[in-house]
Amino acid sequence: MNLIFSTDEFMLKGQAYAGFPILVDNKMNVVDQVLQFLIYHCITRGRVESKHTWKSHGQTMYDYFGFLELHELSWKHYNFDDGHSVLAAYRDWSLSVFNLNPNTVNLRLNLIIKFYRFAHNKGWVDYLPYDIERIRANPRGGFLAHTDTSGGLRTSADVMLKSKHQPIKLLSKEQSRQFLTTIKNSTHYLVARLALHTGMRLEELVTFPCKYVVNPELSPNEKCFRITLDPKAMEIKGNKPRSIDIFPRMMADLFEYMVNERHRLSGYTESKHSNLFLSVEGKPYSRGGQYFTSAWKGLDLSFSVTPHMLRHTYATHTLYDMGKKNMPYALLYVRDRLGHSSITTTQRYTHVINEYQDSMIDNYQEWIEEINN
Template sequence: MKLIFTSDEFKVGNYSYNGFPILLHENMTTFREGLDFLLYHCIQRGRVASKNSWITYGRDFYDFFAFIDANNLDWRAVNTRGDGHIIAVYRDASLTKFNLAESTVNRRLRLIIKFYQYAAHQGWVSELPYSVETITVRQPKSFLAHTDRSGGNRSTADVLLKTRKTTIKVLSSSQVEMLLMAIKDSRFKLMIRLGLATGLRKEELLTFPKSYVIDPRRYPVNGFYIVTISPKEMSTKGSHERSIHVPKSLMEDLWQYIIHERPILSALREDQYNELFLNENGKPYSTKSNTLNARLNKLGLPFDIFPHILRHTYATHTLYALQRQPNLSFNPLMYVRDRLGHSSITTTERYLHFIDDIADIVLNEYQREIDTMLIAV
């Protein structure tokens, strides 16, 4: 089995889909059932617009079927040699032989379960290679909890691993100070500050357009700048625009970078790039590399530090600060959700009207602490 990603020549309904995953058999013919499923799951349903998600789905899908091929198994068989369900065999090998994390295994299993559900509907298999059981889960504590009529009962495939409660890692204010003090490169520090102040994802930081940075002297504000980020101009998860709030002090420093440092880097290359941050060779950072992770690890800090922790830190501190504010006219959860681009909380238009009218209230304690720290950096 081989995994490839399509070029612009791959079309569905006369529309090109560049970077779409396709599995090929050893004789280089298309794994047709797999392609049909991925087209349905990623395109037809209209819920997976991110190419980054396509890559993840393609690799997870390939991992299962490469395992099937390597062990001379038939994916249409409900049982494997009478020793157990085919998905269970793959699960156990992933854990014991390949030492994959439980979260990674469960993510892959969920995709394979969806494939078999689709395969059963299409008549490719006579039954599902797993059983469904009912489990009781802890009821969520949220403002929508009263709408849940399930009683905490959920139906789930028995091959899935029991999920363990994980703690989101967040930097404290003192750790943020240590992080910023440890970074000597001004360009890298700006990137980290942007992540801490807005909750942008790693790929969003690396592809953030220079056109989003404006001259604060021409457009003065008291608190923050509302910047609309678009998947048409940068890499985002999902296909919808969203707005982020960039603090005035950060926008001022980004503009100074645009004026003084970036032109020197840009002059190193004949090509002109749209990305704000350029590396020492004058090129944009690759979203597929671990450069950002590696640079954070080299700081030698006595706590875990990785790109996504910047996002967790922003969300947690912002939500905490907003919840402490009296007489808010909007829900803090929805504010943070919209800044991060999440879609898991159902909201109403009434709440959304307040999002861009909250002015200086979002210049919370967390942001003021960061600004204070930078005075001494």
């Protein structure tokens, strides 16, 4: 099996879809059933807009069909004499051979189950390779929690693993200081600071355009610059516009970088780019930002740092800081800055504050600037 990604020549009803995952066999024949499913799930439904999600779904299907090919199994004919499900076998293979996180395995199983439902509706298979059972779920809070009449029970495929709570990982006050002071490359440093300053995702940081950077000296009375992120100008998860706040000192450093360091780097290539941050070759970083993930892993630190940890750090410390100042609508503010579709997602950070109480940062934005000084 091989996984390839389409160019803009891949057309559906006259619309081009570049970067779409296509599964092909060893003879380079398209696995048509998988393609039909992914088109339906990722495009027709209109619920999956991120190309990163397209890629993730394609890799899941590639992984599953690779497992079937390796063990000479058919995705259509999955009768096991001992009653063992092919999905259960794939699940256990993922856990034992690759030591995958149970939550990762569940995410993959969830998509594969949707594929089989799609196949069953199409008449490609006569029955599904799993059974449905009722399980007791942990109660969820929220505005409408009191209207839930399920009794805490929900249905689930029997092959699914028991989900495990994944604690939110973030940097403490001292870890944030060590992280920033260890970075020597000016571009890498500004990307890290902007992440801690705004909570933007890595793909948003590396595609952040120059046009959002202004000279703060021209607006000396501005206490904060509200920037509206446009998916037409940069990468944004779900292509949903949202606003972030950049304070004057951060904006001043971005402006200085743009007119000096970025100008120097852009001279290494004849191509013109709108991205603010450029590599040492004068080129934009890949949209996934994998370079920074690797670079930060290579820092001489006693703790690990991932791009998403910086987002969690911003959210938790900002929420804590606003709460201490008795600022209203703190949850709504952080929700809107992060681009969460539900405030329930943002509420996770209120629980983290209690766990990290001793290392919470007062006056978070001012503290970040003190490190810079």
